Amino acid sequence: MWFEFNEEEIAFREELREFLDDELPDGWIGPNDESSEEGWELYCRMRRKLAERGWLTMTWPKEYGGQEASPMISLIFAEEMSYRRAPGNDRFGTRMLGPTLMVFGTDEQKRKYLSDIAQGGIQWCQGYSEPNTGSDLASLQTFAELRGEEFVINGSKIWTSLAHRADMMFMLVRTDRDAERHAGISFLLVDMKSPGIQVNPIINIAGAHSFNQVMFDDVHVPVENLVGELHDGWNVAMNLLNFERGNIDYVSWAQKSWEEIRDYAATTRRFDGSLMIDDMKVRRRLAELEAEIEMARYITYEVAWLQSLGHPPSTEASMCKIAATEVNTAVLDFGVELLGMPGLIDDPDEHEDLAGRIFKMRMYQTSGPILAGTNEIQKNIIAYRGLELPRR
């Protein structure tokens, strides 16, 4: 039992902090709005700078240009990046597709894509959800017909983050309609510039263009873009989901917002002249939220610790998704309420201020308990895989 970082880990965090001090715009508060051109440019610039340091792929094996950094160092990277609300930590390429290609990719695929991902020169998006396929992922219907040396894709993907910015998509398609539903799925890599792809923006509840519906109308994809075996895409995707859950992000966002709310309460006077923070109700709620942040934090630390021992996390990762997203929601909810009417101003120019920022982040956070496996799906995973409860 030991609850401190070691010297190497502390030194790495310090190095990253200095890097972020240098590279983030002066007075940076964040979060970055990647739906604006300015915000996207900043994202790409930061992604390249991070790639130059080798940090985006720090956990990759040396043979693929990685640093074989420990899971704990990688966690610190994500923790600090999110705490600073720093853009550029590409998760689709470096955290999700890259490790998948290392396991399932052909030599040609590895050669072609891994170095691009590592250099931060390519943006990937993830094509899983469909209009009628959410939590029940295996019900997907977008079909890829194998015609000679090509797949021909028809259908649509939805809630596709960054599809409008992405160069490539990794996607799940049905390749056998007659097989048992998990057995007829394949994993494909698709160039977003392919003829027949149409990206339709969807505006989210924060008023931003962060995700899309992507239409596929006779889109031709060469057969060498198949990852893993034909019809074995479910297996490939399930493996990838293990890389997806980087839940320290939510803990760090919660921590940062909590600090901003605390500082606001410590400097804001009510009409009677008293500081908000001198109200014991405010202090108590802040203290409760702080303890809840710590609980979520240590579950995520435990996941990294398990990984460092070579144990793939299963139920722990699900527990940490739930705890981390719930606490970020709770912190932002408290912030919106504490900030009162000024916190509800819906004017983009006001988002420089804490009030607008907290509200906007609360709107975004609505997706936290939903995406990457809803929290209810996570509870199912805990119940089935961890607690071995019967399915019927």
Next chain:
Amino acid sequence: MDFGLNETQELIRSSVAEYLSDRSPSDFVRAMATDERGCTDDFWREIGELGWLGLIVPEEHGGSGMDMSDMAVLLGEWGTALAPGPLVESAVVSASAISEFGSDEQKADWLPSIATGETVVVPSLVGMDGSTDPNAMGVRASETSNGWVISGTSRFVPYGNSADLVLMPAETDAGMTVFAVPVKSAEGTVNINRVKMASGAPACNIDMNEVVVPTATVVGEAGGGADVVDHMMLYGAAARATQMVGAGSAVTNRTIEYVKERRQFGRPIGAFQVIQHYMADMATKVKSAKHLADRAAWALSADVNGAMASRIVSQAKWSANTLMHDIVWKAHQSHGAIGFTWEHDLHLYTRRVLSWRADFGDSDSHIENLGRTL
């Protein structure tokens, strides 16, 4: 970061678990819950012989000189089994307070026999208003030419009818002072009245009238009692949090087993999603509270500064209080009517979790400690 047990801790865990499953099964726990003294001398001597009462007692005083992280392993199993006896009170809170604040003579006199179980030392930390507010203590002491004279009432002293010494904070002209009062043998009038408690562990109201104790019974400085009380609350809260998580973990595991067996509508109730989500929530809460409890024990073992350690312990106790409380009621809901019976063991856990919630600082006092130091 290390969330695992080292070899020694793993050995402690397995031997304690094995011993308690043999020596402290449900019928023993039940018998002790209605026993006048809440524990048998045989049992206490045995665990003393096993070295568990001296785990954190320094080696030069007959203990093993281990730290709170090691002790936490024992405490977790103690909570899981609901094993009886003043383990936290004597072997953790009093032993560490005497080690930290006691004179050389006090350490030499008391620590070796705490470790063997021959001497039971318990703290008095409940005020006249039933809270753990140190300003609410109902005992006063004044210094005279032949020692100190103590009068007043100490409420809810755990295992006060077995204790050889009670570490008792008293108001004095010099400020709060902690005395180690030999309640069984003190000169003067001492009435010890047992109160039957929901937890099954006896507590006693101790009325004292002009009890005379020598100056050598002062633990720490005269007037320096607040620090001793803080220390006892800190170690008590950390220890209790760990014990609560052990109990919550047992409740969760038992409930999961139950919902796998119990059938309704032609299937195990554990196949219903609402029950599955209760179980997933319970398991997540155990893990959440366990990490903070382990971290609290670590903070008292490693070189963590006092203010930080106090916050870490308060987070742990508040979390254990809140989450283990949630767990027992969800366990009752999942057990249905059988869990509402005296015959079923679930209420043994419920009663302890509710009692331990109030011990060494309730949720309010810990959240206010945190709120004051944001």
